[in-house]
Amino acid sequence: MAALTATAPARPRKLLASRKTRVGILYALPVVVYLLVLFVYPIFTTLFLSLKNADGSLTLHWYAEALTGVNLSVLITTLRISAETALLSLVFGFLLANAISRLKPLWAALAMLIVVVPHFISALVRTYGWIILLGDKGLVNETLGAMSVPGAPFRLLYNELGVVIGTTSMMLPYTVLLLYGVMRGVDRRLLAAASSMGAGRVTIFRRIYLPLVAPGLASAGLLSFILSLGYYITPALMGGPNQTMIATLINQQVTKENQWNGAAAQGVILLLLTFAGLLLVKLVSSLGASRKKRSAS
Protein backbone atom coordinates (compact mmCIF):
# COMPACT_ATOMS: atom_id res chain seq x y z
CA MET A 1 0.00 0.00 0.00
CA ALA A 2 2.75 2.44 0.94
CA ALA A 3 4.68 1.57 -2.19
CA LEU A 4 1.59 2.16 -4.31
CA THR A 5 1.13 5.60 -2.87
CA ALA A 6 4.68 6.50 -3.78
CA THR A 7 4.47 5.42 -7.42
CA ALA A 8 0.95 6.43 -8.45
CA PRO A 9 -0.56 9.27 -6.43
CA ALA A 10 -3.87 9.29 -8.34
CA ARG A 11 -4.78 5.65 -8.05
CA PRO A 12 -4.85 4.97 -4.28
CA ARG A 13 -7.75 7.36 -3.86
CA LYS A 14 -9.89 5.34 -6.20
CA LEU A 15 -8.55 2.13 -4.71
CA LEU A 16 -9.42 3.36 -1.26
CA ALA A 17 -12.96 4.21 -2.38
CA SER A 18 -13.57 0.78 -3.85
CA ARG A 19 -11.96 -0.80 -0.81
CA LYS A 20 -14.34 1.20 1.38
CA THR A 21 -17.23 -0.09 -0.72
CA ARG A 22 -16.03 -3.67 -0.42
CA VAL A 23 -15.61 -3.33 3.34
CA GLY A 24 -19.09 -1.83 3.55
CA ILE A 25 -20.66 -4.70 1.66
CA LEU A 26 -18.77 -7.21 3.78
CA TYR A 27 -19.93 -5.59 7.03
CA ALA A 28 -23.51 -5.16 5.79
CA LEU A 29 -23.77 -8.85 4.84
CA PRO A 30 -24.67 -10.29 8.28
CA VAL A 31 -27.63 -8.01 8.86
CA VAL A 32 -28.89 -8.26 5.28
CA VAL A 33 -28.61 -12.04 5.09
CA TYR A 34 -30.09 -12.50 8.54
CA LEU A 35 -33.12 -10.33 7.94
CA LEU A 36 -33.68 -11.67 4.41
CA VAL A 37 -33.77 -15.25 5.72
CA LEU A 38 -35.58 -14.75 9.02
CA PHE A 39 -37.77 -11.76 8.24
CA VAL A 40 -38.41 -11.14 4.53
CA TYR A 41 -38.55 -14.77 3.39
CA PRO A 42 -41.04 -15.77 6.15
CA ILE A 43 -43.30 -12.86 5.17
CA PHE A 44 -43.29 -14.07 1.56
CA THR A 45 -44.03 -17.60 2.79
CA THR A 46 -47.03 -16.14 4.62
CA LEU A 47 -48.12 -14.35 1.45
CA PHE A 48 -47.89 -17.53 -0.67
CA LEU A 49 -49.70 -19.59 1.94
CA SER A 50 -52.54 -17.09 2.01
CA LEU A 51 -53.00 -17.53 -1.77
CA LYS A 52 -52.75 -21.33 -1.88
CA ASN A 53 -55.50 -23.93 -2.02
CA ALA A 54 -55.24 -27.34 -0.37
CA ASP A 55 -54.29 -28.83 -3.78
CA GLY A 56 -51.65 -26.17 -4.42
CA SER A 57 -53.59 -24.03 -6.91
CA LEU A 58 -53.92 -20.27 -6.45
CA THR A 59 -57.03 -18.93 -4.79
CA LEU A 60 -58.48 -15.88 -3.10
CA HIS A 61 -60.70 -18.10 -0.98
CA TRP A 62 -58.87 -17.32 2.28
CA TYR A 63 -59.23 -13.60 1.75
CA ALA A 64 -62.93 -13.99 0.97
CA GLU A 65 -63.26 -15.93 4.20
CA ALA A 66 -61.26 -13.36 6.16
CA LEU A 67 -63.53 -10.58 4.93
CA THR A 68 -66.93 -12.17 5.67
CA GLY A 69 -68.99 -13.13 8.70
CA VAL A 70 -67.35 -13.25 12.11
CA ASN A 71 -63.92 -12.51 10.68
CA LEU A 72 -65.15 -9.29 9.12
CA SER A 73 -66.66 -8.16 12.41
CA VAL A 74 -63.33 -8.90 14.12
CA LEU A 75 -61.59 -6.75 11.53
CA ILE A 76 -64.09 -3.93 12.12
CA THR A 77 -63.63 -4.27 15.90
CA THR A 78 -59.87 -4.04 15.38
CA LEU A 79 -60.21 -0.86 13.35
CA ARG A 80 -62.68 0.63 15.85
CA ILE A 81 -60.59 -0.10 18.96
CA SER A 82 -57.44 1.13 17.21
CA ALA A 83 -59.19 4.36 16.22
CA GLU A 84 -60.47 4.92 19.75
CA THR A 85 -57.02 4.22 21.16
CA ALA A 86 -55.34 6.53 18.67
CA LEU A 87 -57.77 9.35 19.43
CA LEU A 88 -57.42 9.04 23.20
CA SER A 89 -53.64 8.68 23.21
CA LEU A 90 -53.48 11.69 20.89
CA VAL A 91 -55.61 13.85 23.20
CA PHE A 92 -53.85 12.76 26.40
CA GLY A 93 -50.48 12.83 24.66
CA PHE A 94 -51.12 16.38 23.46
CA LEU A 95 -52.17 17.57 26.92
CA LEU A 96 -49.22 15.94 28.66
CA ALA A 97 -46.59 16.93 26.09
CA ASN A 98 -47.91 20.48 26.10
CA ALA A 99 -47.76 20.60 29.91
CA ILE A 100 -44.26 19.11 30.01
CA SER A 101 -42.93 21.49 27.34
CA ARG A 102 -43.83 24.40 29.65
CA LEU A 103 -42.39 22.92 32.84
CA LYS A 104 -39.02 23.90 34.28
CA PRO A 105 -36.20 21.68 32.89
CA LEU A 106 -35.80 19.60 36.07
CA TRP A 107 -39.52 18.87 36.36
CA ALA A 108 -39.75 18.21 32.64
CA ALA A 109 -36.93 15.66 32.89
CA LEU A 110 -38.66 13.93 35.80
CA ALA A 111 -41.97 13.84 33.95
CA MET A 112 -40.29 12.43 30.83
CA LEU A 113 -38.75 9.73 33.02
CA ILE A 114 -42.23 8.67 34.14
CA VAL A 115 -43.28 8.61 30.48
CA VAL A 116 -40.27 6.65 29.19
CA VAL A 117 -39.64 4.09 31.94
CA PRO A 118 -43.02 2.30 31.62
CA HIS A 119 -42.30 1.89 27.93
CA PHE A 120 -39.43 -0.45 28.80
CA ILE A 121 -41.49 -2.55 31.19
CA SER A 122 -43.18 -5.57 29.66
CA ALA A 123 -46.65 -4.75 28.27
CA LEU A 124 -47.85 -7.98 29.85
CA VAL A 125 -46.87 -6.75 33.31
CA ARG A 126 -48.47 -3.34 32.78
CA THR A 127 -51.67 -4.99 31.56
CA TYR A 128 -51.72 -7.07 34.72
CA GLY A 129 -51.35 -3.87 36.73
CA TRP A 130 -54.48 -2.50 35.02
CA ILE A 131 -56.37 -5.72 35.77
CA ILE A 132 -55.57 -5.27 39.47
CA LEU A 133 -56.52 -1.57 39.34
CA LEU A 134 -59.77 -1.85 37.40
CA GLY A 135 -61.37 -4.86 39.10
CA ASP A 136 -64.66 -4.55 40.98
CA LYS A 137 -62.66 -4.18 44.21
CA GLY A 138 -59.67 -2.47 42.59
CA LEU A 139 -58.26 0.90 43.54
CA VAL A 140 -60.26 2.82 40.94
CA ASN A 141 -63.66 1.46 41.96
CA GLU A 142 -62.83 1.69 45.67
CA THR A 143 -61.83 5.33 45.29
CA LEU A 144 -64.94 6.15 43.27
CA GLY A 145 -67.03 4.32 45.87
CA ALA A 146 -65.40 6.23 48.72
CA MET A 147 -66.21 9.47 46.93
CA SER A 148 -69.75 8.07 46.65
CA VAL A 149 -69.88 8.59 42.91
CA PRO A 150 -73.32 7.36 41.79
CA GLY A 151 -73.25 4.04 39.98
CA ALA A 152 -69.94 2.83 41.45
CA PRO A 153 -68.57 0.18 41.27
CA PHE A 154 -68.39 0.45 37.49
CA ARG A 155 -67.64 -2.45 35.22
CA LEU A 156 -64.22 -1.48 33.89
CA LEU A 157 -62.83 -4.86 32.86
CA TYR A 158 -63.66 -7.41 30.18
CA ASN A 159 -65.38 -4.82 28.01
CA GLU A 160 -64.32 -2.25 25.45
CA LEU A 161 -63.71 0.43 28.05
CA GLY A 162 -61.13 -1.79 29.76
CA VAL A 163 -59.37 -2.61 26.48
CA VAL A 164 -59.20 1.04 25.42
CA ILE A 165 -57.88 2.13 28.84
CA GLY A 166 -55.17 -0.54 28.57
CA THR A 167 -54.11 0.06 24.97
CA THR A 168 -54.15 3.84 25.45
CA SER A 169 -51.69 3.56 28.31
CA MET A 170 -49.44 1.41 26.08
CA MET A 171 -49.52 3.91 23.18
CA LEU A 172 -49.26 7.07 25.29
CA PRO A 173 -45.43 7.04 25.61
CA TYR A 174 -45.11 7.06 21.80
CA THR A 175 -47.45 10.01 21.29
CA VAL A 176 -45.98 11.98 24.19
CA LEU A 177 -42.41 11.50 22.94
CA LEU A 178 -43.31 12.42 19.36
CA LEU A 179 -45.40 15.46 20.31
CA TYR A 180 -42.90 16.66 22.92
CA GLY A 181 -40.25 16.75 20.20
CA VAL A 182 -42.54 18.69 17.88
CA MET A 183 -43.59 21.15 20.59
CA ARG A 184 -40.02 21.84 21.65
CA GLY A 185 -39.37 22.79 18.04
CA VAL A 186 -42.11 25.44 17.99
CA ASP A 187 -40.59 28.89 17.95
CA ARG A 188 -42.10 30.61 21.00
CA ARG A 189 -41.32 34.01 19.50
CA LEU A 190 -44.04 33.42 16.90
CA LEU A 191 -46.60 33.13 19.72
CA ALA A 192 -45.19 36.19 21.46
CA ALA A 193 -45.30 38.14 18.17
CA ALA A 194 -48.97 37.24 17.67
CA SER A 195 -49.69 38.24 21.24
CA SER A 196 -47.95 41.58 20.82
CA MET A 197 -50.18 42.28 17.85
CA GLY A 198 -53.20 41.80 20.05
CA ALA A 199 -54.20 38.20 19.34
CA GLY A 200 -56.03 36.47 22.19
CA ARG A 201 -54.99 33.14 23.70
CA VAL A 202 -57.60 31.17 21.74
CA THR A 203 -56.64 32.85 18.49
CA ILE A 204 -52.94 32.22 19.05
CA PHE A 205 -53.63 28.58 19.81
CA ARG A 206 -55.94 28.11 16.81
CA ARG A 207 -54.11 30.19 14.21
CA ILE A 208 -50.44 29.80 15.18
CA TYR A 209 -49.77 26.91 17.54
CA LEU A 210 -52.13 24.28 16.13
CA PRO A 211 -51.03 24.68 12.47
CA LEU A 212 -47.39 24.39 13.61
CA VAL A 213 -47.90 21.12 15.49
CA ALA A 214 -50.56 19.67 13.16
CA PRO A 215 -48.21 17.41 11.13
CA GLY A 216 -46.80 16.01 14.39
CA LEU A 217 -50.32 15.38 15.68
CA ALA A 218 -51.25 13.54 12.50
CA SER A 219 -48.13 11.32 12.56
CA ALA A 220 -48.54 10.55 16.26
CA GLY A 221 -52.19 9.61 15.81
CA LEU A 222 -51.47 7.44 12.77
CA LEU A 223 -48.54 5.75 14.49
CA SER A 224 -50.55 4.77 17.54
CA PHE A 225 -53.34 3.58 15.23
CA ILE A 226 -50.91 1.34 13.32
CA LEU A 227 -49.32 -0.01 16.48
CA SER A 228 -52.74 -0.79 17.97
CA LEU A 229 -53.84 -2.76 14.91
CA GLY A 230 -51.59 -5.73 15.63
CA TYR A 231 -51.98 -5.58 19.40
CA TYR A 232 -52.78 -8.81 21.16
CA ILE A 233 -51.88 -8.92 24.85
CA THR A 234 -54.10 -6.15 26.25
CA PRO A 235 -57.27 -6.92 24.22
CA ALA A 236 -56.93 -10.63 24.96
CA LEU A 237 -56.49 -10.11 28.71
CA MET A 238 -58.70 -7.07 29.35
CA GLY A 239 -61.45 -7.59 26.78
CA GLY A 240 -64.53 -9.75 26.54
CA PRO A 241 -65.62 -11.91 23.58
CA ASN A 242 -66.78 -8.78 21.75
CA GLN A 243 -63.29 -7.27 21.81
CA THR A 244 -61.55 -10.02 19.86
CA MET A 245 -58.97 -8.34 17.64
CA ILE A 246 -57.32 -9.62 14.49
CA ALA A 247 -54.10 -10.64 16.26
CA THR A 248 -56.09 -12.80 18.68
CA LEU A 249 -57.81 -14.45 15.74
CA ILE A 250 -54.49 -15.18 14.00
CA ASN A 251 -53.16 -16.68 17.21
CA GLN A 252 -56.26 -18.85 17.69
CA GLN A 253 -56.20 -20.13 14.13
CA VAL A 254 -52.57 -21.18 14.38
CA THR A 255 -52.38 -22.59 17.89
CA LYS A 256 -55.88 -24.04 18.31
CA GLU A 257 -57.42 -24.69 14.89
CA ASN A 258 -54.39 -25.44 12.73
CA GLN A 259 -55.89 -23.14 10.13
CA TRP A 260 -52.67 -21.69 8.73
CA ASN A 261 -53.99 -20.40 5.42
CA GLY A 262 -56.69 -18.34 7.08
CA ALA A 263 -54.19 -16.98 9.60
CA ALA A 264 -51.81 -16.10 6.75
CA ALA A 265 -54.54 -14.21 4.87
CA GLN A 266 -55.38 -12.21 8.00
CA GLY A 267 -51.69 -11.55 8.58
CA VAL A 268 -51.37 -10.15 5.05
CA ILE A 269 -54.45 -7.96 5.56
CA LEU A 270 -52.90 -6.63 8.77
CA LEU A 271 -49.65 -6.03 6.90
CA LEU A 272 -51.41 -4.12 4.11
CA LEU A 273 -53.26 -1.95 6.63
CA THR A 274 -49.92 -1.20 8.31
CA PHE A 275 -48.29 -0.27 5.00
CA ALA A 276 -51.21 2.02 4.15
CA GLY A 277 -50.79 3.72 7.53
CA LEU A 278 -47.03 4.10 7.11
CA LEU A 279 -47.55 5.60 3.66
CA LEU A 280 -49.92 8.16 5.17
CA VAL A 281 -47.34 8.98 7.88
CA LYS A 282 -44.76 9.61 5.18
CA LEU A 283 -47.18 11.74 3.19
CA VAL A 284 -48.06 13.81 6.24
CA SER A 285 -44.44 14.38 7.22
CA SER A 286 -43.42 15.46 3.72
CA LEU A 287 -46.44 17.77 3.66
CA GLY A 288 -45.37 19.20 7.00
CA ALA A 289 -41.80 19.69 5.77
CA SER A 290 -42.91 21.61 2.70
CA ARG A 291 -45.19 23.79 4.82
CA LYS A 292 -42.36 24.55 7.22
CA LYS A 293 -40.16 25.55 4.29
CA ARG A 294 -42.89 27.87 3.03
CA SER A 295 -43.46 29.59 6.36
CA ALA A 296 -39.74 30.08 6.85
CA SER A 297 -39.14 31.78 3.48
Next chain:
Amino acid sequence: MMELRKTLAGRITLTAIATVILLFLALPIVVILVTSFSNNAFAAFPPDSWTLGWYKALFADGSKWPAALTLSAFVACLSTVFSLIIGVTAATALTRSELPLRSAVYALVLGPLLIPQIVTALGLFLLFEPAAMLGSPIAIALGHTVLASPIAVLILIATLRGIDERLEDAAASMGASRLTIARRITFPLAAPGMIAAAIFSFITSFDEFYISQFLSSVDTVTLPVQVYNSLTFDIDPSVTAISAILIAFAILALALVALVRWLGSGRQNSLLSVENTAGIAAPGGETV
Protein backbone atom coordinates in the same frame (compact mmCIF):
# COMPACT_ATOMS: atom_id res chain seq x y z
CA MET B 1 -36.81 36.50 24.84
CA MET B 2 -40.42 37.46 25.10
CA GLU B 3 -42.76 34.86 26.48
CA LEU B 4 -46.49 34.53 26.76
CA ARG B 5 -47.73 35.69 30.12
CA LYS B 6 -48.56 32.80 32.45
CA THR B 7 -51.67 32.99 34.57
CA LEU B 8 -51.95 31.29 37.94
CA ALA B 9 -55.12 29.45 36.93
CA GLY B 10 -53.41 28.28 33.76
CA ARG B 11 -50.47 26.96 35.75
CA ILE B 12 -52.66 25.05 38.17
CA THR B 13 -54.68 23.41 35.36
CA LEU B 14 -51.46 22.50 33.60
CA THR B 15 -49.96 20.84 36.66
CA ALA B 16 -53.22 19.04 37.43
CA ILE B 17 -53.50 17.64 33.89
CA ALA B 18 -49.88 16.53 33.85
CA THR B 19 -50.22 14.85 37.25
CA VAL B 20 -53.36 12.91 36.30
CA ILE B 21 -51.89 11.62 33.03
CA LEU B 22 -48.56 10.74 34.66
CA LEU B 23 -50.50 8.83 37.33
CA PHE B 24 -52.30 7.01 34.52
CA LEU B 25 -48.88 5.88 33.24
CA ALA B 26 -47.30 5.06 36.58
CA LEU B 27 -50.18 3.51 38.54
CA PRO B 28 -50.26 0.07 36.85
CA ILE B 29 -46.60 -0.33 37.76
CA VAL B 30 -46.84 1.00 41.31
CA VAL B 31 -49.87 -1.18 42.03
CA ILE B 32 -47.97 -4.34 41.11
CA LEU B 33 -44.98 -3.44 43.23
CA VAL B 34 -47.23 -2.80 46.24
CA THR B 35 -49.55 -5.78 45.70
CA SER B 36 -46.64 -8.19 45.42
CA PHE B 37 -46.02 -7.65 49.15
CA SER B 38 -49.69 -7.86 50.06
CA ASN B 39 -51.32 -10.77 51.81
CA ASN B 40 -54.23 -10.65 49.38
CA ALA B 41 -52.66 -10.82 45.95
CA PHE B 42 -55.76 -10.02 43.90
CA ALA B 43 -57.76 -7.22 45.41
CA ALA B 44 -57.91 -4.77 48.26
CA PHE B 45 -55.66 -1.81 47.66
CA PRO B 46 -53.88 -0.59 49.70
CA PRO B 47 -53.18 -3.96 51.34
CA ASP B 48 -54.30 -4.80 54.89
CA SER B 49 -51.22 -6.83 55.76
CA TRP B 50 -47.81 -7.53 54.27
CA THR B 51 -45.98 -10.72 53.30
CA LEU B 52 -43.04 -12.07 51.32
CA GLY B 53 -45.02 -15.25 50.65
CA TRP B 54 -45.47 -14.74 46.89
CA TYR B 55 -41.74 -14.35 46.40
CA LYS B 56 -41.10 -17.55 48.38
CA ALA B 57 -43.80 -19.34 46.38
CA LEU B 58 -41.88 -18.57 43.17
CA PHE B 59 -39.10 -20.90 44.19
CA ALA B 60 -41.18 -23.55 45.98
CA ASP B 61 -41.04 -27.17 44.79
CA GLY B 62 -43.06 -27.80 41.66
CA SER B 63 -43.12 -24.13 40.69
CA LYS B 64 -42.88 -23.47 36.96
CA TRP B 65 -41.19 -20.13 37.38
CA PRO B 66 -37.49 -21.11 37.83
CA ALA B 67 -37.52 -23.11 34.58
CA ALA B 68 -39.23 -20.27 32.68
CA LEU B 69 -36.80 -17.73 34.14
CA THR B 70 -33.77 -19.84 33.20
CA LEU B 71 -35.03 -20.43 29.67
CA SER B 72 -35.79 -16.73 29.12
CA ALA B 73 -32.37 -15.71 30.45
CA PHE B 74 -30.64 -18.27 28.21
CA VAL B 75 -32.60 -17.20 25.12
CA ALA B 76 -31.99 -13.53 25.91
CA CYS B 77 -28.22 -14.11 26.28
CA LEU B 78 -28.06 -15.89 22.93
CA SER B 79 -30.02 -13.25 21.13
CA THR B 80 -27.95 -10.48 22.76
CA VAL B 81 -24.81 -12.07 21.32
CA PHE B 82 -26.41 -12.44 17.86
CA SER B 83 -27.75 -8.88 17.98
CA LEU B 84 -24.39 -7.41 19.00
CA ILE B 85 -22.56 -9.18 16.16
CA ILE B 86 -25.15 -8.02 13.66
CA GLY B 87 -25.33 -4.58 15.26
CA VAL B 88 -21.59 -3.84 15.25
CA THR B 89 -21.06 -4.98 11.67
CA ALA B 90 -24.18 -3.27 10.32
CA ALA B 91 -23.52 0.00 12.15
CA THR B 92 -19.92 0.00 10.84
CA ALA B 93 -21.19 -0.57 7.31
CA LEU B 94 -23.79 2.18 7.59
CA THR B 95 -21.53 4.82 9.16
CA ARG B 96 -17.93 4.08 8.18
CA SER B 97 -18.06 2.90 4.60
CA GLU B 98 -19.50 3.59 1.20
CA LEU B 99 -22.41 1.27 0.89
CA PRO B 100 -24.42 0.83 -2.29
CA LEU B 101 -28.19 0.68 -1.61
CA ARG B 102 -27.63 2.22 1.79
CA SER B 103 -31.24 3.38 2.17
CA ALA B 104 -32.53 -0.08 1.21
CA VAL B 105 -30.38 -1.66 3.92
CA TYR B 106 -31.62 0.95 6.37
CA ALA B 107 -35.25 0.24 5.46
CA LEU B 108 -34.64 -3.48 5.89
CA VAL B 109 -33.26 -2.83 9.37
CA LEU B 110 -36.27 -0.68 10.32
CA GLY B 111 -38.74 -3.23 8.92
CA PRO B 112 -39.07 -5.50 11.98
CA LEU B 113 -39.72 -2.46 14.18
CA LEU B 114 -42.59 -1.21 12.02
CA ILE B 115 -44.36 -4.40 11.01
CA PRO B 116 -46.85 -5.91 13.48
CA GLN B 117 -45.01 -8.39 15.65
CA ILE B 118 -47.75 -10.94 15.22
CA VAL B 119 -47.02 -11.05 11.47
CA THR B 120 -43.29 -11.54 12.10
CA ALA B 121 -44.14 -14.26 14.61
CA LEU B 122 -46.49 -16.01 12.18
CA GLY B 123 -43.80 -15.96 9.49
CA LEU B 124 -41.21 -17.41 11.86
CA PHE B 125 -43.69 -20.10 12.89
CA LEU B 126 -44.17 -21.06 9.23
CA LEU B 127 -40.36 -21.12 8.83
CA PHE B 128 -39.51 -23.22 11.88
CA GLU B 129 -42.51 -25.57 11.90
CA PRO B 130 -41.46 -27.56 8.78
CA ALA B 131 -37.91 -27.69 10.17
CA ALA B 132 -39.30 -29.34 13.33
CA MET B 133 -37.67 -26.60 15.38
CA LEU B 134 -40.70 -25.57 17.42
CA GLY B 135 -39.83 -25.47 21.07
CA SER B 136 -36.11 -25.13 20.39
CA PRO B 137 -34.49 -22.37 22.46
CA ILE B 138 -32.19 -21.67 19.50
CA ALA B 139 -35.18 -21.05 17.23
CA ILE B 140 -36.72 -18.70 19.80
CA ALA B 141 -33.39 -16.85 20.16
CA LEU B 142 -33.05 -16.57 16.36
CA GLY B 143 -36.58 -15.20 16.23
CA HIS B 144 -35.97 -12.68 19.00
CA THR B 145 -32.86 -11.48 17.19
CA VAL B 146 -35.08 -10.31 14.32
CA LEU B 147 -36.63 -7.80 16.74
CA ALA B 148 -33.59 -7.10 18.93
CA SER B 149 -30.92 -6.59 16.25
CA PRO B 150 -32.56 -3.52 14.64
CA ILE B 151 -32.56 -1.85 18.05
CA ALA B 152 -28.88 -2.73 18.50
CA VAL B 153 -28.10 -1.41 15.00
CA LEU B 154 -29.87 1.91 15.68
CA ILE B 155 -28.12 2.43 19.03
CA LEU B 156 -24.72 1.58 17.55
CA ILE B 157 -25.25 3.84 14.54
CA ALA B 158 -25.91 6.70 16.96
CA THR B 159 -22.82 5.68 18.95
CA LEU B 160 -20.48 5.52 15.95
CA ARG B 161 -21.84 8.81 14.56
CA GLY B 162 -21.01 10.35 17.92
CA ILE B 163 -17.36 9.30 17.69
CA ASP B 164 -15.28 11.85 15.86
CA GLU B 165 -13.75 10.14 12.84
CA ARG B 166 -10.81 12.53 13.04
CA LEU B 167 -9.59 10.61 16.08
CA GLU B 168 -9.40 7.46 13.97
CA ASP B 169 -7.77 9.38 11.11
CA ALA B 170 -5.25 10.91 13.48
CA ALA B 171 -4.28 7.48 14.78
CA ALA B 172 -3.95 6.21 11.21
CA SER B 173 -1.75 9.15 10.26
CA MET B 174 0.57 8.24 13.09
CA GLY B 175 0.92 4.77 11.68
CA ALA B 176 -1.56 2.79 13.75
CA SER B 177 -2.87 -0.29 11.99
CA ARG B 178 -6.57 -0.86 11.37
CA LEU B 179 -6.72 -3.36 14.23
CA THR B 180 -4.90 -1.04 16.62
CA ILE B 181 -7.29 1.79 15.77
CA ALA B 182 -10.30 -0.45 16.39
CA ARG B 183 -8.85 -1.77 19.65
CA ARG B 184 -7.36 1.40 21.08
CA ILE B 185 -9.61 4.18 19.73
CA THR B 186 -12.98 3.04 18.40
CA PHE B 187 -13.75 0.26 20.85
CA PRO B 188 -13.10 2.22 24.07
CA LEU B 189 -15.17 5.13 22.79
CA ALA B 190 -17.97 2.85 21.54
CA ALA B 191 -18.05 0.69 24.66
CA PRO B 192 -20.86 2.61 26.44
CA GLY B 193 -23.00 2.39 23.31
CA MET B 194 -22.25 -1.32 22.97
CA ILE B 195 -23.26 -1.95 26.57
CA ALA B 196 -26.47 0.01 25.98
CA ALA B 197 -27.14 -2.01 22.81
CA ALA B 198 -26.53 -5.25 24.71
CA ILE B 199 -28.87 -4.26 27.54
CA PHE B 200 -31.67 -3.20 25.19
CA SER B 201 -31.28 -6.38 23.11
CA PHE B 202 -31.46 -8.43 26.29
CA ILE B 203 -34.62 -6.65 27.52
CA THR B 204 -36.26 -6.95 24.09
CA SER B 205 -35.70 -10.69 24.01
CA PHE B 206 -36.47 -11.21 27.68
CA ASP B 207 -39.87 -9.47 27.42
CA GLU B 208 -40.77 -10.74 23.95
CA PHE B 209 -44.12 -12.50 23.86
CA TYR B 210 -45.49 -13.06 20.33
CA ILE B 211 -42.58 -15.00 18.85
CA SER B 212 -42.09 -17.02 22.04
CA GLN B 213 -45.79 -17.87 22.07
CA PHE B 214 -45.73 -19.17 18.48
CA LEU B 215 -42.43 -21.03 18.77
CA SER B 216 -42.83 -22.50 22.25
CA SER B 217 -43.80 -26.06 23.02
CA VAL B 218 -45.06 -27.64 26.23
CA ASP B 219 -41.51 -28.00 27.54
CA THR B 220 -40.11 -24.68 26.44
CA VAL B 221 -42.18 -21.90 27.95
CA THR B 222 -40.48 -18.54 28.27
CA LEU B 223 -41.23 -16.23 31.17
CA PRO B 224 -43.65 -13.88 29.35
CA VAL B 225 -45.59 -16.86 27.95
CA GLN B 226 -45.76 -18.33 31.44
CA VAL B 227 -47.01 -15.01 32.81
CA TYR B 228 -49.64 -14.87 30.06
CA ASN B 229 -50.72 -18.45 30.73
CA SER B 230 -51.07 -17.89 34.44
CA LEU B 231 -53.15 -14.77 33.78
CA THR B 232 -55.50 -16.58 31.39
CA PHE B 233 -55.67 -20.21 32.53
CA ASP B 234 -54.49 -20.99 36.03
CA ILE B 235 -54.64 -17.88 38.18
CA ASP B 236 -51.42 -18.18 40.15
CA PRO B 237 -51.01 -15.41 42.73
CA SER B 238 -47.21 -15.58 42.57
CA VAL B 239 -47.50 -13.94 39.12
CA THR B 240 -47.59 -10.64 41.04
CA ALA B 241 -44.18 -11.36 42.51
CA ILE B 242 -42.66 -12.30 39.16
CA SER B 243 -44.17 -9.14 37.60
CA ALA B 244 -42.60 -7.04 40.36
CA ILE B 245 -39.25 -8.71 39.70
CA LEU B 246 -39.59 -7.93 35.98
CA ILE B 247 -40.31 -4.27 36.80
CA ALA B 248 -37.33 -4.05 39.14
CA PHE B 249 -35.18 -5.70 36.49
CA ALA B 250 -36.24 -3.25 33.77
CA ILE B 251 -35.64 -0.22 35.99
CA LEU B 252 -32.25 -1.58 37.02
CA ALA B 253 -31.29 -2.12 33.37
CA LEU B 254 -32.31 1.43 32.44
CA ALA B 255 -30.35 2.81 35.39
CA LEU B 256 -27.34 0.81 34.24
CA VAL B 257 -27.60 2.27 30.73
CA ALA B 258 -27.83 5.78 32.16
CA LEU B 259 -24.81 5.13 34.40
CA VAL B 260 -22.68 3.75 31.57
CA ARG B 261 -23.56 6.72 29.34
CA TRP B 262 -22.73 9.13 32.12
CA LEU B 263 -19.37 7.46 32.77
CA GLY B 264 -18.60 7.34 29.04
CA SER B 265 -19.70 10.85 28.17
CA GLY B 266 -16.53 12.50 29.43
CA ARG B 267 -14.10 10.30 27.55
CA GLN B 268 -14.12 11.82 24.12
CA ASN B 269 -14.30 15.40 25.34
CA SER B 270 -10.97 14.98 27.07
CA LEU B 271 -9.48 13.95 23.73
CA LEU B 272 -11.16 16.59 21.62
CA SER B 273 -11.60 20.22 22.36
CA VAL B 274 -14.46 20.40 19.85
CA GLU B 275 -17.68 19.32 21.46
CA ASN B 276 -19.24 16.45 19.60
CA THR B 277 -21.95 14.62 21.46
CA ALA B 278 -24.56 14.28 18.75
CA GLY B 279 -24.85 10.56 19.24
CA ILE B 280 -25.03 10.64 23.01
CA ALA B 281 -28.70 11.22 23.56
CA ALA B 282 -30.79 10.73 26.65
CA PRO B 283 -30.94 7.06 27.73
CA GLY B 284 -33.41 5.18 25.59
CA GLY B 285 -34.20 8.18 23.46
CA GLU B 286 -32.91 6.73 20.22
CA THR B 287 -34.83 3.49 20.36
CA VAL B 288 -38.14 5.21 20.00
